[in-house]
Amino acid sequence: MSLIVTQDICKTYRTGEVAVEALKSVSFTIEPKSFVSFVGPSGSGKTTLLNLIGCLDRPTSGTLEVAGIHISRLNRKKAAAFRGSHLGFIFQDFNLIPVLSVYENVEYPLLMVQNIPGSERRKRVLHMLDAVGMTDQKDKYPDHISGGQKQRVAVARALVTKPPLILADEPTANLDSQTAFKVIDLMHHMRDEFGATFVFSTHDRKIVRSVETIYSLTDGRINTHASLSSQGGNDA
Amino acid sequence: MLKLMKIALRNLLRYHRRTLLTASLIAIGVTFVLVFISASGAFKNLMIGQITDSMLGHIQVHRRGYMASIDSLPLNLNLEPGAMNKLEEALASTPGITAVSQRIKFPGMLSNFMETTNIRINGVYPERETTAVPLLPGRVKKGSPQLREGELFVPELLAAGMKLKVGDPVVIIATNRDGSVNGRQFKVGAVIESVTGPGGRDGYMHIEDAREVLRMETLEISEVTLRVQNFSKLNETAEQLRANLSGETDKQGRPLFDVRTWEDLSPFSNVARMIDVMSFFIRLMLIAIVLVAVMNVMIMAVFERIREIGTIAAIGTKPGRILSLFLIEGLLLGIFGTGAGILLAGMATFVINAANISFNFGRQVGLVLSPRLEPGQILIVAAIVILVSTAAALQPAFRASRMEPVDALRHV
Numbered sequence: 001m002s003l004i005v006t007q008d009i010c011k012t013y014r015t016g017e018v019a020v021e022a023l024k025s026v027s028f029t030i031e032p033k034s035f036v037s038f039v040g041p042s043g044s045g046k047t048t049l050l051n052l053i054g055c056l057d058r059p060t061s062g063t064l065e066v067a068g069i070h071i072s073r074l075n076r077k078k079a080a081a082f083r084g085s086h087l088g089f090i091f092q093d094f095n096l097i098p099v100l101s102v103y104e105n106v107e108y109p110l111l112m113v114q115n116i117p118g119s120e121r122r123k124r125v126l127h128m129l130d131a132v133g134m135t136d137q138k139d140k141y142p143d144h145i146s147g148g149q150k151q152r153v154a155v156a157r158a159l160v161t162k163p164p165l166i167l168a169d170e171p172t173a174n175l176d177s178q179t180a181f182k183v184i185d186l187m188h189h190m191r192d193e194f195g196a197t198f199v200f201s202t203h204d205r206k207i208v209r210s211v212e213t214i215y216s217l218t219d220g221r222i223n224t225h226a227s228l229s230s231q232g233g234n235d236a
Numbered sequence: 237m238l239k240l241m242k243i244a245l246r247n248l249l250r251y252h253r254r255t256l257l258t259a260s261l262i263a264i265g266v267t268f269v270l271v272f273i274s275a276s277g278a279f280k281n282l283m284i285g286q287i288t289d290s291m292l293g294h295i296q297v298h299r300r301g302y303m304a305s306i307d308s309l310p311l312n313l314n315l316e317p318g319a320m321n322k323l324e325e326a327l328a329s330t331p332g333i334t335a336v337s338q339r340i341k342f343p344g345m346l347s348n349f350m351e352t353t354n355i356r357i358n359g360v361y362p363e364r365e366t367t368a369v370p371l372l373p374g375r376v377k378k379g380s381p382q383l384r385e386g387e388l389f390v391p392e393l394l395a396a397g398m399k400l401k402v403g404d405p406v407v408i409i410a411t412n413r414d415g416s417v418n419g420r421q422f423k424v425g426a427v428i429e430s431v432t433g434p435g436g437r438d439g440y441m442h443i444e445d446a447r448e449v450l451r452m453e454t455l456e457i458s459e460v461t462l463r464v465q466n467f468s469k470l471n472e473t474a475e476q477l478r479a480n481l482s483g484e485t486d487k488q489g490r491p492l493f494d495v496r497t498w499e500d501l502s503p504f505s506n507v508a509r510m511i512d513v514m515s516f517f518i519r520l521m522l523i524a525i526v527l528v529a530v531m532n533v534m535i536m537a538v539f540e541r542i543r544e545i546g547t548i549a550a551i552g553t554k555p556g557r558i559l560s561l562f563l564i565e566g567l568l569l570g571i572f573g574t575g576a577g578i579l580l581a582g583m584a585t586f587v588i589n590a591a592n593i594s595f596n597f598g599r600q601v602g603l604v605l606s607p608r609l610e611p612g613q614i615l616i617v618a619a620i621v622i623l624v625s626t627a628a629a630l631q632p633a634f635r636a637s638r639m640e641p642v643d644a645l646r647h648v
Binding site for chain 1: 239240243246247249250543544546547548549550551552553554555557638640641642645
């Protein structure tokens with residue numbers, strides 16, 4: 001069964017009298033445990049698409065199914081519960097909570113979203129920090145670590161709840177190219193280790209060398225689709 | 237919940253200057269209110285104590301109709317032995333009364349053989365009177381505080397006017413109940429401080445002397461003054477006594493007794509009420525200060541942390557938790573401000589007490605203001621401030637919890 005199934009999804013934003021079509025009849029499927037990238041220039045609809053898959057926004061029309069659940073019409077509370085149990089997010093600006101340490105940032109979704117008991121929580125956080133190579137930085141606050149390290153923490157936070165799907169919106173945009181490659185490699189490695197599906201957006205084609213499936217977006221439409229390995233997804 | 241409190245606390249400490257400023261504002265408000273309440277309360281209690289313990293007593297019982305004619309101190313509205321027996325039975329079955337003093341009150345003429353003036357005489361049992369109004373001996377300016385038969389306590393205003401000294405002979409002339417006039421010579425036993433108000437011309441003699449002047453064969457009492465054990469339960473005690481006396485009626489079927497507390501008898505009760513009203517408005521001002529300060533800070537906090545709110549919402553934090561986070565921040569601000577305010581108020585009260593601030597009230601001079609922070613008042617003020625600061629965070633917290641994550645994450 002496919003992890004993500006979209007059928008003719010459209011998204012139109014209205015600003016006063018002006019309507020902007022961000023997505024135009026987009027359809028695709030993504031299989032579990034795949035490593036997928038949406039590539040395209042600014043304004044092509046990548047972030048909109050990720051927001052819709054991430055249950056942060058609703059499509060204007062079309063159907064959207066993630067992990068067998070129709071997420072287009074979930075109410076606020078159910079959408080939050082869905083995100084907490086099925087999704088992990090990695091943001092362009094890292095979006096770590098500044099008043100929490102590295103350890104506490106990774107612990108946050110287990111504590112505040114999933115209510116995991118203390119001993120299990122600690123085990124999972126330490127395991128995840130070890131997996132992203134941040135154990136020795138666990139007591140530091142986000143202000144005291146580098147951008148690459150912040151994104152490693154963000155990866156750990158996204159994976160700690162063991163979600164089937166990780167969404168990353170331009171995860172390397174604020175990193176230098178060397179660090180960007182390292183973060184993509186880390187995500188790839190995490191996919192292999194934890195079996196989660198990674199879907200991320202980028203405008204930089206250079207960094208998608210290890211991606212198995214690439215969807216190219218222009219003006220709200222998927223133009224091309226390339227499957228670079230046997231684990232890739234199918235096109236629309 | 238504890239983790240949520242920890243995050244809320246850290247969020248407050250993140251903007252430590254703003255938090256400090258807001259908490260200080262709350263603290264100053266709490267301090268001001270507590271000091272005002274304790275100082276005004278001390279003033280009120282001191283005044284009430286002066287009024288009740290010098291002459292009035294806590295509760296007075298008269299025959300119904302007596303108070304309407306009190307200016308003329310009518311002897312025909314005294315309580316006769318039958319009525320007194322009923323009253324004593326009712327008093328015995330009313331808990332919380334610690335002292336009872338019977339008085340015969342009558343208007344008289346005071347003569348020093350050279351000139352004459354009018355005086356209001358209180359015939360009392362000295363021991364009973366001093367237990368019901370314990371400040372009476374303290375009012376003695378000259379002479380012995382022990383009132384003996386054949387002696388008269390003269391208010392100092394009259395003594396000064398008539399150049400009377402302790403030991404001087406005087407004559408008291410009074411009209412008896414049957415209309416005849418009688419007089420008797422007394423010795424000035426003491427000159428007493430005049431009380432403020434209509435009691436300024438009140439003198440004292442032994443009740444047996446009063447009976448003799450009035451040629452009263454059976455004891456008839458004008459006024460019964462009571463002292464209660466717990467002043468804060470004064471009204472309950474008065475109500476209980478009224479209930480116990482409710483069955484006693486005169487020949488026309490009207491209630492026989494009239495029970496009044498000091499509040500019904502003294503004009504100062506209006507001043508006391510004004511103090512209470514002022515305390516209430518001061519509390520309202522505190523609520524306004526806390527409401528505006530906390531709401532302002534929380535609105536700023538929500539505005540500055542929109543992306544953060546978007547992040548935690550995207551991660552899956554439910555709206556209720558986001559709401560709780562901001563409410564707890566408001567609650568903690570209230571707790572810090574209140575705690576600091578109580579400490580400051582404690583210190584300020586200590587300083588006022590140490591400074592021994594004295595003032596005059598009417599003819600009483602050198603009264604020392606001794607404010608005291610009452611645990612009940614502290615609890616009320618703390619509860620109000622903490623509740624209001626939490627409520628002030630409600631609107632911003634609600635706004636944060638209702639934010640669409642996609643819009644919040646997009647916020648720059």
